[in-house]
Amino acid sequence: MTPKIPESVLVVIHSANLDVLLIERADHPGYWQSVTGSKDFAEEPLALTAVREVAEETGILVSADCATARDSMVPLHHLRDWQLSNVYEIYPIWRHRYAPGVTQNTEHVFGLLVPRDIAIRLAPREHVRHRWLPYREAADQCFSPSNAEAILQLPAHLG
Numbered sequence: 001m002t003p004k005i006p007e008s009v010l011v012v013i014h015s016a017n018l019d020v021l022l023i024e025r026a027d028h029p030g031y032w033q034s035v036t037g038s039k040d041f042a043e044e045p046l047a048l049t050a051v052r053e054v055a056e057e058t059g060i061l062v063s064a065d066c067a068t069a070r071d072s073m074v075p076l077h078h079l080r081d082w083q084l085s086n087v088y089e090i091y092p093i094w095r096h097r098y099a100p101g102v103t104q105n106t107e108h109v110f111g112l113l114v115p116r117d118i119a120i121r122l123a124p125r126e127h128v129r130h131r132w133l134p135y136r137e138a139a140d141q142c143f144s145p146s147n148a149e150a151i152l153q154l155p156a157h158l159g
Contacts, residue, residue, distance in 0.1 A: 004098050010110070011035040011050050016113065019138075022141055023130045029128070033143065050062075063076060064076040080157060084153070086109070088105060109153075135154045
């Protein structure tokens with residue numbers, strides 16, 4: 001298995017009324033989070049990583065060819081780079097996924113505005129349930145402190 005690149009995205013998927021989509025990890029029941037994922041290759045643009053991970057984990061397609069949100073598609077301009085990054089210690093239980101000696105990850109935060117009733121299709125090997133919560137409640141449910149903090153910053157990144 002190729003080691004994961006220690007640079008990732010966190011995508012806070014939200015509705016216009018500040019409800020946030022959380023997904024529960026299949027490998028750790030009770031661990032709720034936003035969409036996250038590492039770059040596939042070092043030169044992969046972060047926005048592309050975000051679009052890919054959202055599609056893989058939720059079935060939501062973000063496309064430049066889509067003018068308005070429909071079914072499982074949202075326009076690319078609904079994805080916003082919050083110009084926020086967090087460097088954090090990789091949890092020991094997940095360090096085996098990285099090259100030996102890698103202990104920190106840099107996470108870049110994005111927001112994605114979607115209709116509240118958008119169809120969600122989880123990747124069953126990664127996530128088992130999803131739910132929408134008002135943003136403050138969603139932050140309280142996240143196991144990751146950086147994820148919770150990002151969600152709490154949602155109101156400042158609208159518009």
